[in-house]
Amino acid sequence: MMGKIAKYIGILGALSVIIIIIIDNIVMPAYVRHREGRYMVNVINKSAEYAKKVLRSEGYKGLVSDTIHSSAYIPGTVVDQYPAPNMRVKKGRTVRLKIALGEKMVTVPDLVGRSQRSAELGLSQVGLEIDTVYREYNSDVPFGNVTWQYPKGGDQLNRGMGVHITTSLGVPPNFFQVPNVFGLSKKKAIDELEKSGLKLGKIYYRQNEDLIPFTVLDQSVLSGTVLEEPSPVDLTISVLDMQDIFNQIIDK
Numbered sequence: 001m002m003g004k005i006a007k008y009i010g011i012l013g014a015l016s017v018i019i020i021i022i023i024d025n026i027v028m029p030a031y032v033r034h035r036e037g038r039y040m041v042n043v044i045n046k047s048a049e050y051a052k053k054v055l056r057s058e059g060y061k062g063l064v065s066d067t068i069h070s071s072a073y074i075p076g077t078v079v080d081q082y083p084a085p086n087m088r089v090k091k092g093r094t095v096r097l098k099i100a101l102g103e104k105m106v107t108v109p110d111l112v113g114r115s116q117r118s119a120e121l122g123l124s125q126v127g128l129e130i131d132t133v134y135r136e137y138n139s140d141v142p143f144g145n146v147t148w149q150y151p152k153g154g155d156q157l158n159r160g161m162g163v164h165i166t167t168s169l170g171v172p173p174n175f176f177q178v179p180n181v182f183g184l185s186k187k188k189a190i191d192e193l194e195k196s197g198l199k200l201g202k203i204y205y206r207q208n209e210d211l212i213p214f215t216v217l218d219q220s221v222l223s224g225t226v227l228e229e230p231s232p233v234d235l236t237i238s239v240l241d242m243q244d245i246f247n248q249i250i251d252k
Contacts, residue, residue, distance in 0.1 A: 041060075044078050068101065075102040080097075082095070105157065108126075108149075108153055112147065113141070129160075129161075130162060135169050145167060146167055149163055176198055178227065184215065185216075186235070206237070212238070
């Protein structure tokens with residue numbers, strides 16, 4: 001009787017040892033590996049769609065949770081992920097992805113007519129800058145002011161990009177711009193023509209009671225006109241009474 005009991009005890013002991021070995025070497029490692037998960041794959045610098053495919057094949061779910069506007073990355077690529085690469089993560093976990101977008105677009109301000117300094121400040125306020133400055137003679141725009149720009153005002157441009165502009169050099173050299181002498185006295189008008197390098201042409205008189213006598217009513221060449229040669233400019237002068245002119249001629 002005692003021998004049988006001892007035999008049973010021995011068999012139970014042997015079975016216990018076998019069970020412990022199986023649990024210790026097979027069951028527990030499998031359980032631990034299941035709880036610890038797998039090492040997270042690295043999808044940084046991959047396209048968003050490719051990253052999602054890789055994560056799906058590894059048993060994870062990719063989710064775009066954030067974006068960033070930057071010229072430092074290729075648009076549409078992953079710039080960060082959480083959980084981070086090489087972390088142990090259980091299957092089925094959602095992996096949050098930060099995706100790069102192209103540089104944010106801004107509206108180009110209208111620069112035409114503004115000084116170059118004002119144009120620089122206006123561009124700086126929206127994150128743009130002047131790329132190239134061209135210069136040309138322009139009698140209609142004051143020296144140093146912008147006459148042309150590209151892209152034009154209202155267009156969209158990536159932040160950090162440059163705008164091309166042309167600024168005025170004023171009236172071309174060796175050219176003569178006709179001044180506006182309307183309403184000036186006869187003497188003052190003649191002085192202004194001489195300062196502009198132009199010659200006085202014929203003088204006509206017209207009776208006019210609305211203006212002070214001997215002021216300019218009209219000029220033969222429009223003000224602002226640019227001439228290649230110092231051509232004469234005729235003036236029409238106001239008088240209260242044409243008899244005054246005849247008297248002047250007789251007195252002479």
